[in-house]
Amino acid sequence: MNADLEKLTKDEKIRLFNGVGNWNSFDAGGRLPSFTMSDGPHGLRKQDAVQETEAYADINRSRLATCFPTSSCMAASWDKALLSEEGKSIAEEAQCQEVDLVLGPGTNIKRSPLCGRNFEYFSEDPYLAGTLAASYINGMQALGIGTSLKHFTCNNQEKRRQTSNSIVDEKTLSEIYLRPFEIAVRKAQPASIMVSYNKVNGEYAAASKFLLTEVLRKKWGFKGMVISDWGACIGAANCLKAGMSLAMPDSNGYFSHQLSAVYDEDSVLRDKLDEANSLVVEAAKKWNGGHRQKADNSxxxxxxxxxxxxxxxxxxxxxxxxxxxxxxxxxxxxxxxxxxxxxxxxxxxxxxxxxxxxxxxxxxxxxxxxxxxxxxxxxxxxxxxxxxxxxxxxxxxxxxxxxxxxxxxxxxxxxxxxxxxxxxxxxxxxxxxxxxxxxxxxxxxxxxxxxxxxxxxxxxxxxxxxxxxxxxxxxxxxxxxxxxxxxxxxxxxxxxxxxxxxxxxxxxxxxxxxxxxxxxxxYKEGCLVGYRYYEAKKIPVRYEFGFGLSYTTFEYSNLEVDAAARRVSFDIKNTGTVKGAEAAQVYIQRAGAEYPELRGFEKVELEPGETKRVSVELDENAFKSYDTSAHNFVPLVGTYKVMAASSVKKIQLEKEVEVSEGDLAGQAADAYSPDVTLYNDFFTNTFYEQHHRGTFTTADNLGDMAKESFAVRMILRFIIRAMLSTMKGKSKDDPSVKIAISAIEENPLESLISITNGVLSEKRMQGILRLANGKHK
Structure with a gap:
């Protein structure tokens, strides 16, 4: 056991599982190191201590900070160095604001262009998203500021995001939705990963042993903390035993009450609590900013x-x-x-x-x-x-x-x-x-x-x-x-x-x-997400993936492929009259495959008439495919088309190569022994029963309860009116109002205990639950 934990009482160990206020970890009265968090990811949203007690809807109030381009914008740069620099720049501001851990970047896949939060995410392509996320993380953490990669996983829509159930098959989940997180973990080891609100295949991601332990830690080798999204811890004991390290924000004693009730009789929970506590304390020691200057914008x-x-x-x-x-x-x-x-x-x-x-x-x-x-x-x-x-x-x-x-x-x-x-x-x-x-x-x-x-x-x-x-x-x-x-x-x-x-x-x-x-x-479309779908189905689009014009022109030539080294090289010449930069892309398509896949990219700047040799390192999975029997990516010999391109549709050079067992000798699948029972359970128990009057639980939300209970409907109306009255006449169409209303209507009751700073107490929650189920005593 961590020496710091030996000093703690049972109650203090339990308390360490839950954050203090909205942004801090527990310090046990100064006997433990702690850390301070702040929202990101394209700048700091650091709130002053006085704002800790403000309404959830006052989310836009924070200290002055630089607003960098959002992730959807930065991704269009196709520039790993810029993402690293963005991470470093935000880290410099975090150092001056006593922030130890920034909540970002977001690397969820853009399943639909309609997702309201797509501006916080990088791409529809897992390789591009994961690679850019890793660059951002490495840039920020190089300056001693931790990151929290989010939202893990399949958080691909905002509507009912707190209770939605993403039903995904194993191959799709592994190749598309988990892959950007895997790349970022393997290439950057973020200080923490933020687990999402939603369910995946019938269980909350925050309470999924398959996701948090089997995949994240055992398969990928993640070393940091798992932090809940704010209000995503539903069933503290289950989340802790699944692999969560820190539940946020402060539940005002609710989580401690839940864990204390089972602590003495549950040895597995006690062991998992020790593991979680150790990770939080280790993170506080590594990322704690006590050596940095006090907050000073100047x-x-x-x-x-x-x-x-x-x-x-x-x-x-x-x-x-x-x-x-x-x-x-x-x-x-x-x-x-x-x-x-x-x-x-x-x-x-x-x-x-x-x-x-x-x-x-x-x-x-x-x-x-x-x-x-x-x-x-x-x-x-x-x-x-x-x-x-x-x-x-x-x-x-x-x-x-x-x-x-x-x-x-x-x-x-x-x-x-x-x-x-x-x-x-x-x-x-x-x-x-x-x-x-x-x-x-x-x-x-x-x-x-x-x-x-x-x-x-x-x-x-x-x-x-x-x-x-x-x-x-x-x-x-x-x-x-x-x-x-x-x-x-x-x-x-x-x-x-x-x-x-x-x-x-x-x-x-x-x-x-x-x-x-x-x-x-x-997720009926399976792996056919984004350009994979349009290419496979030959559906015309307005502008394809990778597309972008310039005030100059570029010429590609001299393509070479080294499959064993996973490297592709070619020349690019600026054939115009002004300086420009070209984001060169490499796509690979295995013989018989329906679509090409991005497997590498580099951005190069050229003076007029200048030629540069571009060397592109390919994704480690360039010549692999996910095998559901092995529960892993495995190398595949065969014929591959390798394409240097200026977009997925504008192929500049291509070469057909035969990839042999010798080429793949150094690219074997990772040594990994899967828990087959966990896999079988996770991908077969995919649906869950939505509750109705008489069966509502604390994991249900006020919006659903209000549909079947007049009393809850009146309570919900009162809460929303009271909230609007504090927002200085803002319209319901204002973004800060929309997020507040959706949280009140769609968050599970348990979540509301945390995000309302205790205004909804455990006692009040149980009272609402009785009304929703038609029990008035």
Missing amino acids: KIDFVAHHKAALRFATSSAVLLKNDGALPLAPKTKLAVIGGLAATMKFQGGGSSHINAAEYPSALESLKALGYEIDYAEGYPTDLGNVSEKGYAQALELAKKAASEKVPLLFFCGLTEEFEGEGFDRETIALPQVQTKLLDQILETGAEVIAVTFSGAPIDIYFADKVRAVLHMYLCGEACGEACAQLLSGNVNPSGKLAETFPFSEKDTPCYGNFGGEDDNIE
Whole structure:
């Protein structure tokens, strides 16, 4: 046993399993080291101590910090070095804010473009997502700040995320949904992993021995803590015995009461508690920031970090179309329409919302470069109604631009009410107020350049009607300056899509089987996620995975493949007249396979006329496939097509190679002895029974109970009204309100004890449960 634990009483050991307040581990009255956590992942959301007792809905209040581009944006850079630098930059701010562990990065697979939290995730491809996550983790942890890789696992939607049941077969789970976590664990060993709210194959991920012990620790060799998502510990004893180390946030004694009741009679629980306690204490010793300076924002180099945020943004924006309209001629006249040009949308709503300083908008940044600008808002970016006067002014400006042959920049995208934590989108369409205006602008004959903003794919239906499309994603606090630098040509766009942009949500592989009111979500599409689906089914898309244009052109040549060394080499030449960067991709397709798979990538910067030899190290599974009988990835001999590409559809070079047993000699499957019983149980007991009046438990939520109980319905209405009254008149469409309402309606009762800071006590929870089940005594 850890020597520190020998000093603890039974009650203190039990208490160590649960966090203190919202952000700290238990220190046993100063006798144990402890650590402080903060939300991430694209900046610090550090809350002051006074905010510990504030309402769950006050999630956007935090200390000033640099807001870097979100993960969906950073992924479009295809640049491992940039992800590492982002991790280091956030770590520098954490050092000055007494933060020891940052809750990020998020590496969940983008199963559907409709997931409201996709802006926090990297990609639809597991290799790309895992590799970028590992770079971020290594960058941050190199400076002594721990990370918490999240959300483990199959947390692929926001609707009913606290109770939804992701039903996934073994091959799909291993190749698609677990794989990015596996890559990050093997390449970076994060300080902790945050386990998700949802069920997987019928059991809560947070209470799954298969996921937390068999896969995470035994199979992958994970050494750190497993932390619950905030409120995800349902059934403390089961979660502890499954492999959870720390339940967050503070349950105000509820978890201690649960564990104390069974501690003396359950030797397995006692042993698992010792293991969990040891991991928490070891983490506190390793990541504790006691040697660092006290919180002091003045020690943060915000100027340097803002410059880095600008560089990240310009490296990640994706040029989707250009018929020569971009870059803009210097210091010319422009017409600009759209509220997003003046009020920038550069991050999403929810727990990752950063309190950033104000910086120049795109409008201001273009003016600073010497452009003469006529501007009309056209539509508002808040939740107000469109002004008829503002709408008419925008159309008049468009007509003027058309008659004077002046370029018209139309800024559009998803405003705050359309994407955020706690809710999903219903469509990939842009807000109607924007599309209606754009359609009428296009009728004027103006030469339109669209600048788009979103954290996930949107319907760029107007692509054939405009001269250029520059997609900025949610690119952080330097958004306005980044727009100006890219549009002017001061920086050459080099981002490429890390996800497919379909023509419609109806084209997506999980359409009709995503979100909804049924908690059972069958992943019927199997491994056909993202580009794998579109390629296998030959379904046309608006913009394919890996796509992105430049102001220059590139030529690939001299492909060489070394299968034994898992290395592919080729030359890239900049054949244009300006400096540019190319994200080169390597795809591999085994003979008989339905689709290619990304197995390597490198980004290279080239001067005009310059040629560089690019060497790409392939994924360790490049010549492997998951075998359900071995419960592992196993090497496969055979014929493979190796492709160097600028996107999944734009194959520049290809070579067919025969991979022999000799080539695979050093690539054997890991030594691993699976617990077959755990595997069999996990993949056969996949459904669970949803409860109804008379059978509701503490794992059910108020929303479901309210459907069958008038009394609970009234209680829920009262709680929501009381919460809204504290939110200063905010609309129900405000992201901070949406996440709060979804939490109250959809979190299990047990979860509400923690996230309401004890307002919902165990006694009150039991009272609500009796009412829900029709028992009034």
